[in-house]
Amino acid sequence: MALGVEPPAPSSEPGVPLSRTGRRPGQLEGPGTARRYKLYFLLPGLIVLLLIILFPLLFTIRVSFSSWNVSQPGLDWIGGSNYERLFADARYWASLGRLALIAIGTVAIEYVLGFALALLVWREVKGRRFFRVLFLVPMMTTPVIMTVIWRTIFHESLGPANDVMALFGLPAQQWLTSSGAAVVSVMIVEIWQWTPFMVLLLLAGLLSLPREPFLAAAIDGAGPIRTFFRVTFPLMVPISIGAIIIRLIEASKIMDTVYVLTSGGPGTATETSSYYIYIRGLRDFQIGYAASMSFAYLVIMIVSLTFIARGLNRALAGRRA
Amino acid sequence: MSRLYPVLKYGAILGWSAFVVAPFLWALTTSFKTINGVTSGPRYLPWLQYEPSLQGWTSLFGGTGGIDIVQPYMDSIVVTLGASAISIVLGTLAAYGLSRFKYQLGFVKNSDIVFFFVSQRIMPPVVLAIPFFLMLQFLGLLDSALGLIIVYVALLLPIAVWVMVDFFNNVPRQLDEMAMLDGCTPLRGFVLVVLPNSLPGIIVAALFCVIFGWNDFFFAFTLTFTQTQLLPVAIVALNSSVTPWWTLSASALISVTPLVIIAVLVERFLSRGHLAGAIR
Numbered sequence: 001m002a003l004g005v006e007p008p009a010p011s012s013e014p015g016v017p018l019s020r021t022g023r024r025p026g027q028l029e030g031p032g033t034a035r036r037y038k039l040y041f042l043l044p045g046l047i048v049l050l051l052i053i054l055f056p057l058l059f060t061i062r063v064s065f066s067s068w069n070v071s072q073p074g075l076d077w078i079g080g081s082n083y084e085r086l087f088a089d090a091r092y093w094a095s096l097g098r099l100a101l102i103a104i105g106t107v108a109i110e111y112v113l114g115f116a117l118a119l120l121v122w123r124e125v126k127g128r129r130f131f132r133v134l135f136l137v138p139m140m141t142t143p144v145i146m147t148v149i150w151r152t153i154f155h156e157s158l159g160p161a162n163d164v165m166a167l168f169g170l171p172a173q174q175w176l177t178s179s180g181a182a183v184v185s186v187m188i189v190e191i192w193q194w195t196p197f198m199v200l201l202l203l204a205g206l207l208s209l210p211r212e213p214f215l216a217a218a219i220d221g222a223g224p225i226r227t228f229f230r231v232t233f234p235l236m237v238p239i240s241i242g243a244i245i246i247r248l249i250e251a252s253k254i255m256d257t258v259y260v261l262t263s264g265g266p267g268t269a270t271e272t273s274s275y276y277i278y279i280r281g282l283r284d285f286q287i288g289y290a291a292s293m294s295f296a297y298l299v300i301m302i303v304s305l306t307f308i309a310r311g312l313n314r315a316l317a318g319r320r321a
Numbered sequence: 322m323s324r325l326y327p328v329l330k331y332g333a334i335l336g337w338s339a340f341v342v343a344p345f346l347w348a349l350t351t352s353f354k355t356i357n358g359v360t361s362g363p364r365y366l367p368w369l370q371y372e373p374s375l376q377g378w379t380s381l382f383g384g385t386g387g388i389d390i391v392q393p394y395m396d397s398i399v400v401t402l403g404a405s406a407i408s409i410v411l412g413t414l415a416a417y418g419l420s421r422f423k424y425q426l427g428f429v430k431n432s433d434i435v436f437f438f439v440s441q442r443i444m445p446p447v448v449l450a451i452p453f454f455l456m457l458q459f460l461g462l463l464d465s466a467l468g469l470i471i472v473y474v475a476l477l478l479p480i481a482v483w484v485m486v487d488f489f490n491n492v493p494r495q496l497d498e499m500a501m502l503d504g505c506t507p508l509r510g511f512v513l514v515v516l517p518n519s520l521p522g523i524i525v526a527a528l529f530c531v532i533f534g535w536n537d538f539f540f541a542f543t544l545t546f547t548q549t550q551l552l553p554v555a556i557v558a559l560n561s562s563v564t565p566w567w568t569l570s571a572s573a574l575i576s577v578t579p580l581v582i583i584a585v586l587v588e589r590f591l592s593r594g595h596l597a598g599a600i601r
Contacts, residue, residue, distance in 0.1 A: 041418025
């Protein structure tokens with residue numbers, strides 16, 4: 001591996017003074033030694049990750065051009081016919097649309113709730129340390145295991161969910177057996193589990209904000225709502241974009257919750273892409289076809305996440321001007 | 322407005338707290354029920370609404386109609402801690418290198434390498450499951466703790482690198498320099514000077530690794546069967562058989578409790594401001 005050793009250009013580190021020895025900080029040794037040492041740091045981790053990840057990725061691409069299934073396991077070459085089948089598979093595209101709906105819907109709700117909750121326990125609240133811990137707890141718990149509990153909660157006659165509905169004077173729901181309610185149930189569990197992650201990221205951001213803009217706003221006599229829109233929110237834009245993207249990436253992998261709560265049902269009402277790929281690949285053992293779905297899914301995810309990140313940057317950062 | 326505001330504020334906090342706590346309380350009360358307490362509709366209060374029993378809890382340790390939870394617990398601890406430790410060591414080294422030195426291979430630069438590490442999180446588990454299955458089969462590591470540790474390193478290493486790169490970027494370089502002036506090699510300086518001062522970052526990275534390792538289900542589910550069984554798999558297996566709710570509830574509570582302690586630790590680092598750098 002020929003990792004070059006161009007020393008960092010002086011202009012790349014503005015404001016960092018030269019040390020007494022005349023070397024730039026960060027340029028720790030003469031070129032010859034630095035080359036050796038810096039590889040010692042990076043290579044172990046990089047090689048391990050490449051070994052573990054590269055094989056599965058390349059293998060998946062190769063398998064997607066084969067007809068590998070339960071009766072004919074093996075790597076033959078059938079060209080792009082898996083991909084042709086994929087384009088005609090309405091169930092695949094429906095699962096992608098459903099995934100987009102569930103992922104974007106839950107992340108939007110999580111962002112609004114998470115931001116509100118982070119603001120609530122940011123300052124001047126009694127017992128805020130306690131509530132901060134409490135607000136973090138769900139993301140620490142194992143999703144599948146808590147979903148097992150949620151399944152008993154959503155039980156139509158024996159679970160408490162319909163009791164709570166009655167408490168608010170609302171009609172009882174078939175939480176897991178009617179298609180509309182099942183989607184809502186999956187979203188409720190996801191929101192319960194992952195809003196804490198939003199709280200964590202946004203609260204960490206809030207706690208790192210500088211104090212001066214808030215003092216200035218206070219001197220100008222700005223009220224809390226004005227301060228939020230003029231000071232807090234603009235300062236939080238970069239962190240917000242990061243948090244939303246991280247959550248979208250994680251939410252797009254939704255699988256455990258669906259598997260335990262509804263198994264994709266009723267019918268295919270809660271079947272997301274991961275779950276459909278799981279059914280074709282690991283239940284029907286259509287390995288070749290599942291691989292083509294996986295690879296297409298990866299490409300679609302990377303492209304759409306890039307666009308979403310750009311769109312968010314424009315929409316949120318534009319407001320700052 | 323000004324008098325209504327605190328009411329709204331604490332109302333919202335308590336409302337969300339109730340939502341957060343509700344599943345745990347429901348599991349807690351269910352874990353003390355017997356067949357009558359479950360099948361007669363939702364019951365909440367022991368003694369008043371149903372007769373409590375310890376059956377759910379004893380069934381976890383070889384009692385009637387239950388499972389032995391001790392072995393899956395041990396397997397989960399071994400796999401989670403093993404994979405987390407490897408990820409932290411490799412991730413900290415790589416992150417330090419990426420933060421202090423400049424690497425270049427063709428058009429690939431530092432930021433691209435960081436992105437490569439972090440982007441592994443985009444891969445949905447289902448895409449990797451089949452290749453991992455064949456890979457472990459080839460290595461003879463299917464259904465073993467070691468096989469799972471290898472797979473989990475791929476999941477946790479990106480998290481460790483992500484947290485540590487930002488952490489090192491915020492550690493002043495003067496620190497490393499002083500070590501160099503004292504005649505340390507970069508490796509020695511790293512171990513003797515940088516590491517001790519990076520403990521908060523390492524702990525945060527370790528906490529995240531443990532959370533995501535402990536909570537994974539899908540890989541444990543597809544890559545292990547009988548010899549090795551992690552907690553989530555053992556408990557979900559109960560869910561799909563005709564296991565009573567009291568055993569389910571008790572086993573769920575016993576497996577998520579250690580992670581609640583981690584929530585306390587994470588909050589400590591959060592309040593001290595150690596998490597701020599990791600998300601920019």
